[in-house]
Amino acid sequence: PHVTRREDYAPPVWLVPTIDLVFDLDPARTSVSATMQVELKEGAGGPLRLDGGGGLRPLTVAVDGQPAEWRMEGDQLVLDLAGRAHEVAIAVEIAPEANTQLMGLYASGGLLCTQCEAEGFRRIMFFPDRPDVLSRYTVRMTADKARFPVLLANGDHVGGGDLDDGRHWAQWRDPFPKPCYLFALVAGDLACRADQFITRSGRTVALGIYTAQSDLPKTEHAMAALKASMAWDEQVYGREYDLAVFNIVAVGDFNFGAMENKGLNIFNSRYILADPDTATDADYDAVAGVVAHEYFHNWSGNRVTCRDWFQLSLKEGFTVFRDQQFSADQGSHAVKRIEDVRALRAAQFPEDAGPLAHPIRPESYLEIGNFYTATVYNKGAEVIRMLHTLLGAERFRKGTDLYFTRHDGTATTCDAFVDAMEDASGEDLSRFRLWYSQAGTPRVKASLVHETGGGRARLTLEQSVPATPGQRDKQPMVLPLRLALFSAETGKRLAAQMVVMQDAREEIVFEGVSERPILSINRDFSAPVIVETDRSPADLAFLSAHDDDPFARYEAVQQLMLDTLVAGAARGEADHRPVIAAVRDTLADAHLDPAFVAETMLIPTESFVGDQMLVVDPEAIRRTRDALRRDLGRELLEQWRAIYAANHSNRFEYNPTAKGMRRLKTIALGFLAVGGAEDAAALAFGQFNDADNMTDRQGALGVLANGTAPERETALAAFYDRYRGDSLVLDKWFTTQALSMRADTPEQVERLARHPDFTLTNPNRLRSLVGAFTANQYAFHDPSGRGYRFLADMVLAADRLNPQTAAKLIPPLGRWRRLEPTRAALMKAELERMLATPGLSKDVFEQVSKSLA
Ligand code: B3K
Ligand code: ZN
Numbered sequence: 126p127h128v129t130r131r132e133d134y135a136p137p138v139w140l141v142p143t144i145d146l147v148f149d150l151d152p153a154r155t156s157v158s159a160t161m162q163v164e165l166k167e168g169a170g171g172p173l174r175l176d177g178g179g180g181l182r183p184l185t186v187a188v189d190g191q192p193a194e195w196r197m198e199g200d201q202l203v204l205d206l207a208g209r210a211h212e213v214a215i216a217v218e219i220a221p222e223a224n225t226q227l228m229g230l231y232a233s234g235g236l237l238c239t240q241c242e243a244e245g246f247r248r249i250m251f252f253p254d255r256p257d258v259l260s261r262y263t264v265r266m267t268a269d270k271a272r273f274p275v276l277l278a279n280g281d282h283v284g285g286g287d288l289d290d291g292r293h294w295a296q297w298r299d300p301f302p303k304p305c306y307l308f309a310l311v312a313g314d315l316a317c318r319a320d321q322f323i324t325r326s327g328r329t330v331a332l333g334i335y336t337a338q339s340d341l342p343k344t345e346h347a348m349a350a351l352k353a354s355m356a357w358d359e360q361v362y363g364r365e366y367d368l369a370v371f372n373i374v375a376v377g378d379f380n381f382g383a384m385e386n387k388g389l390n391i392f393n394s395r396y397i398l399a400d401p402d403t404a405t406d407a408d409y410d411a412v413a414g415v416v417a418h419e420y421f422h423n424w425s426g427n428r429v430t431c432r433d434w435f436q437l438s439l440k441e442g443f444t445v446f447r448d449q450q451f452s453a454d455q456g457s458h459a460v461k462r463i464e465d466v467r468a469l470r471a472a473q474f475p476e477d478a479g480p481l482a483h484p485i486r487p488e489s490y491l492e493i494g495n496f497y498t499a500t501v502y503n504k505g506a507e508v509i510r511m512l513h514t515l516l517g518a519e520r521f522r523k524g525t526d527l528y529f530t531r532h533d534g535t536a537t538t539c540d541a542f543v544d545a546m547e548d549a550s551g552e553d554l555s556r557f558r559l560w561y562s563q564a565g566t567p568r569v570k571a572s573l574v575h576e577t578g579g580g581r582a583r584l585t586l587e588q589s590v591p592a593t594p595g596q597r598d599k600q601p602m603v604l605p606l607r608l609a610l611f612s613a614e615t616g617k618r619l620a621a622q623m624v625v626m627q628d629a630r631e632e633i634v635f636e637g638v639s640e641r642p643i644l645s646i647n648r649d650f651s652a653p654v655i656v657e658t659d660r661s662p663a664d665l666a667f668l669s670a671h672d673d674d675p676f677a678r679y680e681a682v683q684q685l686m687l688d689t690l691v692a693g694a695a696r697g698e699a700d701h702r703p704v705i706a707a708v709r710d711t712l713a714d715a716h717l718d719p720a721f722v723a724e725t726m727l728i729p730t731e732s733f734v735g736d737q738m739l740v741v742d743p744e745a746i747r748r749t750r751d752a753l754r755r756d757l758g759r760e761l762l763e764q765w766r767a768i769y770a771a772n773h774s775n776r777f778e779y780n781p782t783a784k785g786m787r788r789l790k791t792i793a794l795g796f797l798a799v800g801g802a803e804d805a806a807a808l809a810f811g812q813f814n815d816a817d818n819m820t821d822r823q824g825a826l827g828v829l830a831n832g833t834a835p836e837r838e839t840a841l842a843a844f845y846d847r848y849r850g851d852s853l854v855l856d857k858w859f860t861t862q863a864l865s866m867r868a869d870t871p872e873q874v875e876r877l878a879r880h881p882d883f884t885l886t887n888p889n890r891l892r893s894l895v896g897a898f899t900a901n902q903y904a905f906h907d908p909s910g911r912g913y914r915f916l917a918d919m920v921l922a923a924d925r926l927n928p929q930t931a932a933k934l935i936p937p938l939g940r941w942r943r944l945e946p947t948r949a950a951l952m953k954a955e956l957e958r959m960l961a962t963p964g965l966s967k968d969v970f971e972q973v974s975k976s977l978a
Pocket of ligand 1: 242243381383384385418419422441494497
C-alpha cells in the first residue's frame with residue numbers, strides 16, 4: 126500500500142477556481158455532473174490529475190465543450206491539456222444506498238447526505254481531493270419532491286422550483302472558496318427548527334436545525350448551544366459568522382461526531398438530539414460541546430484551512446481548545462478541566478504509549494482516516510492551551526487575530542500558526558515547536574528538599590520523553606508547570622509560580638521557607654505530562670483538603686487512590702485508610718460544589734490503573750479496586766446514605782448544581798451497593814422507576830447491571846421495552862451491559878451481538894456494544910481469549926462494510942505487549958489472523974500491521 130509522507134508535500138499543479146455541480150438525486154442511482162474551470166499554476170506544468178474512488182468511472186469527459194481523451198491511472202482520471210486554462214466537464218453515476226462506508230454521498234434513514242472529510246469527495250466526483258485546492262461552488266439538485274422535499278447545500282439558497290413528474294429542484298451557491306472536504310448536500314423529508322442570530326455588526330443569520338418531524342422537540346438544547354457559541358466566538362475571539370444561513374442536519378448513520386461543512390453542518394444525531402427522558406447530563410454537555418466545536422470550525426478550519434492532512438491538528442487541536450474554553454465558560458472551569466484531563470488520560474496517554482503513537486503532526490500515513498486521533502485532537506488542544514498559558518490570554522488573542530488575518534481564505538500549516546503566535550507576542554517559540562514533532566508523553570520527576578537550616582526549599586525537576594515508534598532519541602520539551610508550596614503546619618500557601626521547564630534537569634530554589642512545605646505541581650494540568658513525586662499519602666491527603674487550585678485538589682485525591690490501587694494490584698493488599706479519610710473529609714466539606722465532589726469520588730478506572738503497571742494484571746486490578754470500593758462503601762455507609770438523600774430530587778432541572786447533585790447521588794448509590802447496604806438494590810430500582818430523566822435512570826440501571834439482584838433483569842427488560850424504538854437510547858442499553866462488572870459479561874456481549882437490534886451497519890450501535898466492551902478491561906481480557914476473538918471477528922465483519930469505523934476498534938488489541946505472556950500471545954494471534962485475512966481494507970491493514978510491528 127502507498128505511504129503518504131509529510132516531507133513529500135508539493136503544491137497543486139492545477140487549481141480549480143470554480144465548480145458547478147448538478148445532482149439528479151435518487152438513492153439507487155444518482156447522476157452527478159461537474160463543470161470546472163481549471164488553471165495551471167504559474168510556472169507549473171503537467172497533466173490534470175483528478176482523484177476518484179469507490180469504483181467511480183467517468184461516463185463522459187469534455188474539455189472546452191468537446192469530448193476529450195482521458196485515461197485512468199489507478200483511481201485517478203488523467204487529462205493532458207493543451208493550454209493553461211480550460212473548462213472541464215465530467216459526468217458520473219453513483220449509488221448512495223449501496224454506500225455502506227458512509228463516505229461520499231450515502232443514504233441514512235430515508236435521507237441522502239454527504240460526508241467528504243477527509244477523502245470522501247472523490248467518491249462523488251473526480252476532483253483534486255486535497256485541502257489546498259479551494260473553489261467556489263454552485264450546486265443544483267433535483268429530486269422527487271414527495272420523498273425529498275428539503276434540498277440543502279453549502280452557502281445561500283439561490284433558486285428552486287417544481288418540475289413535472291413530481292420532481293423539484295434547488296440551487297445553492299457558496300460565495301467562500303473552500304476545499305472539497307467541506308462540500309455537503311442533504312436531501313430528505315425533514316422538519317426544521319428555525320431561529321435567528323444577529324451578529325455584532327447587525328447582520329441577521331437564519332438558523333435551522335433539521336431532523337425528522339418527531340425529533341424536532343429534542344433540538345431545543347442544540348439550538349441554544351449554537352446561539353451561545355456564535356455570541357461567544359464574537360466576544361472571545363472576535364470572530365463573526367459570515368453567511369446569511371447556518372444549517373445543521375442530524376443523521377442516524379455517521380462515522381464520527383459531526384462535520385463542519387461550510388454553512389451546512391451534518392451531525393451524528395447523538396450530538397443534536399436531547400431531552401430529559403432520553404439524554405443524560407453528559408449527553409447534554411456533549412451536544413453543546415460538539416455544536417460549538419463544529420461552529421467554531423467556521424473560522425478555525427473553514428476560513429483558514431489545512432494545507433495538507435498532516436496539518437490536521439492546526440484546525441482540530443485549536444478547535445478542541447476553543448470548544449473546551451467555551452464549555453468551561455458555560456459552567457464550571459474546574460469540572461470541565463477535570464473532565465478534559467480524564468478524557469486525555471483515558472484515550473490519548475495509552476495511544477502515546479503504544480504502537481500507534483504519533484506526533485500531533487504525523488509524518489506519514491497509509492490511510493488518513495486513521496489519524497483522527499486523541500493525539501491530533503486532544504493532545505493537540507493541550508499544545509494550544511500551553512501557548513495560551515505561556516503567552517497569557519491577551520497576547521494569545523493577538524496571535525489568533527494575526528493568524529486569522531494573515532491566512533484568511535487560504536490553506537496553511539501548523540508552523541504558520543506558531544509563527545503568528547511568535548510575531549504577535551515577541552516570544553521565541555522555536556523550542557516549543559518540538560510539541561508538533563515529538564510523540565510520547567513526557568515524564569517529570571519532581572523532588573522537593575527542605576533545608577531547614579537555611580529556610581530554603583530546593584525543587585529538582587527532571588524530564589524525559591519515552592521512545593516511540595520511529596523516534597528513539599528525544600529532546601527535552603518546553604513545559605509550563607504551575608507550582609505552589611503549602612505549609613504542612615498551617616495549610617497556608619507559601620509560594621506559587623509558573624516554571625517554564627526547558628532542560629532535562631532544572632533546580633528551583635524557594636527562599637524564606639521555614640515551615641515544612643508540601644508541593645503542588647502541574648496545577649490546572651498546565652502541561653500534558655505524567656508527574657512523579659515523592660509525596661507521601663499523608664501529604665496527598667493534606668493537599669486534598671488545603672490546595673487552593675481545584676484541579677490540584679482533585680488530583681491529590683486521585684493520586685492517593687491511584688497509588689493505593691497500584692500498590693494493591695502489585696502486592697495483593699494496600700492500606701485503604703488514607704483514601705477513606707480523604708474521601709470522608711471531601712464529603713464533609715460543605716463549601717465544595719457537588720459536581721466537583723462527584724469528580725473527586727470517581728475511583729480511577731481499571732484501565733488507568735493498568736496503564737501505570739509494567740505488566741497489566743486485569744484480575745488483580747479488579748480485585749483490588751473492588752476491595753477499595755467495598756471499604757469506601759462500608760466505612761462511609763452513613764455518609765453515602767446522607768448524600769443520597771440530600772441529593773435526591775425528583776424534579777428535573779438542567780443547571781450545573783442540579784447536574785452535580787445527580788452525579789453525586791448515583792455515585793453514592795454505587796457505594797451503597799458495593800458497601801453492602803441491604804436496601805441498595807431496592808433504592809436503585811426505585812430510582813430507575815421513578816426517574817424523570819435519563820441521568821438518573823441510566824445511572825440506576827448501571828448500578829443494578831453490575832450486581833446480581835433480581836431487579837437487574839427486570840430493569841434491563843423494562844428499559845428495553847420503553848426505549849426499543851429510540852436507537853440512541855437503545856445504544857445505552859447495549860453499552861450498560863457491555864460495561865457490566867459481572868463475570869459473565871463476555872458471554873453476554875457475545876449474545877448481544879446476535880440480538881435482532883444489533884447491526885454492524887450503524888456505527889453508533891457498533892461502538893455501543895463492541896467499543897464499550899473493549900473499554901471493560903476485566904471482561905475484554907478474559908483469560909480464555911474469547912474477548913479478543915470476539916473483537917477480531919467484529920472488526921473483520923465490519924471492515925467489509927465500513928473500514929473507517931472498523932479500524933477505530935483495533936487499538937485495544939495493540940496493547941498486547943503490556944499483558945502477561947499467555948494473554949499477549951492470544952492477542953497477537955488475533956492480530957495475525959486479521960492480517961492474514963484476504964481483502965482487508967487499508968484502514969484496518971494499517972492499524973493491525975502497526976500494532977504487530
Ligand atoms: N472534521 C470532522 C472530522 C472528520 C473525520 C474524518 N475521518 C469533525 C470535527 O472534528 O469537527
Ligand atoms: Zn473538529
